[in-house]
Amino acid sequence: MGVGLAILIMGFAALFAAFLLLLIGLVYAELMNSEIPRGVTGRWKLHAIHILFVGVAVVGRILERLGLCHQISVVLWAYGNLLVCRRPAPPGLHIRDLTFGGVPVRVYQPTAPSAGGRRGLLYFHGGGWVTGSIDISDEICRCIAKESETTVVSVGYRLAPEHRYPAPLDDCEVATRGFLSVAEAEFGVDPRRVAVGGDSAGANLAAALCQRLAKKQDGHLSSPCAQVLIYPVLQMADFSLPSYQQNHAVPLLFRGRAAFYYLQYLNGDVSLCQDVLEGAHVPPDLRLEYGRWLSPELLPAQFLARGCGRVEPPPYDAEAYHAVRTGLDPEMSPLLGEDEVVRRTPRAFVLTCEYDVLRDDGLLYRRRLEDLGVAVSWHHVPDGFHGLLSFYGLSWLSFPAAGPAMDSVVRFVETL
Structure with missing residues (x-):
């Protein structure tokens, strides 16, 4: 013993x-x-x-x-x-788990009567296409639904590495079309007042879906009336923008991890991470073309104040390009979409955080949308970081900046 x-x-x-x-x-x-x-x-x-x-x-x-x-x-x-606070539905909100076209969703439906058709929002969670879930985005969706009296549908799309592009985007399209087809009859939602949105990778899916649907417009089904983009990741062409330089080591998203997640979503070949970070995967002619949309000169001067250096492009690596070329397509990099398609996307809300490597993706997409005549509402969080809203409503884990950021999202949704 x-x-x-x-x-x-x-x-x-x-x-x-x-x-x-x-x-x-x-x-x-x-x-x-x-x-x-x-x-x-x-x-x-x-x-x-x-x-x-x-x-x-x-x-x-x-x-x-x-x-x-x-x-x-x-x-x-x-x-x-x-990151999950399991609580019963609050008064005034009915929550249930359903499926649309085989895709799991969680519906947050206000119980108060609504004069006319209610607003709707399809929400796609973040997590680099690899993590995240309906449960983790629960607090965000509860808040939007309750505070704006909007029916929110949180979509549980498939995740990489088991399900890579285009599976997550396909799931978001199936869920969106499924909800739009029954919005009025089953949920009392006006299909003309339904937006799509999400945070981080979820915002990427929302922007990409808006472009996909803009190309498919056939008049048989309503398209989203707006896109809600919360610190969106929007392009795989340039990881040397000022925000990537200034915030390369700021949690919760390091510069290297941004490229890692993109590669996991694309093909899983993370051995190409350094090539992608340096920009060796972009042919000279495409680099010149993308410069129209990705130049630091397009950013407001205030976002250059913390400094950034000119990064000389490395020698072009054709092998790297052919391995990741799909990542430069608009369905993975919406910021690189064709003018005629981007012009037909709905009005947008863009939220950016100062201390986020993805800040300039959001700023440049805002500029691109506005240049093409798309109305944009923008909210910047001066003390925010990537993933800020993931902690919203989680007691001691929450950050002071999350409240005003969430309020800005709610205020925009109320305008749908």
Whole structure:
């Protein structure tokens, strides 16, 4: 008995020591690799959250190497428990899980009577096309539905790496068409007042879907009346824009991870990550063409104040281009869409955060839409970072900047 107890104590001690070393390593790596500007309100909380997220990823990788489970499964499980506040539906809101065309959705339906057809919003969650879920976007959708008295449909599209492009976009189209076809009869929603939107990768899907539907307009089904783009990722051509330089190491999205997620969505070949980050995958003629839309000179001067350098393009790598060329198509990079298609997309709301590598994607798309005559409402969060709204309504995890940001989304939805 004494020997067994001693072995048990030694085992616990070894586990504790391993945990302590892992924690020390994570803290050290966070302080060495992350750069959170003082302008971020709650910067130390963000440091702590990022340490937790990185720790989950490290544990997931260890378990994957041991053959116990896939890293993504661990990440999804952890996010589902950390970022989900499971509560009953609040008064005035009816919540139920359904499917449209086989795609799972969660419908948030206000119970108060509405004069005429109600507004609707199809919401696509973020997560780099790899993580995220209906559950994680639950607080965002509850807030929009309740505060704006809008029927919100959160779409559980398929995720990479098991389901790569175009599966997530196809699912969003199926769910959108499915809802529009029954919006009035089953939900009392005016199909002419239905928008699509999302955050991060979800905003990419919303913008891409608007362009896809603009090309397919046949008069038989209403198209979205607006697009709600919350810190959207919109192009795979240039990872050296000023916001990528200024915020390259700001959690929750590092510059390198942005390219990683794009590649996971596209083909899973992350060995091309460095080529993509440097821009070797873009032919000289396309680089010249994209310059009309991606030039830093198109950005308001205030967003150059923190500095940025001119990045010389590397030698063109034809092999890299052919491996990732689909990533430059408008359905993956909506900012690179054809003028005639972008011009036919609905009015937009664009939310950007100062300390986000994707800030300039949103700013440049706003400029492009406006230049083509598309009405745009814009809200900028000066102390915000990528993923800010993921913590909205989650008690101590929430950040002060999330409230005004969410209010701006609600105010726009109320105009539908």
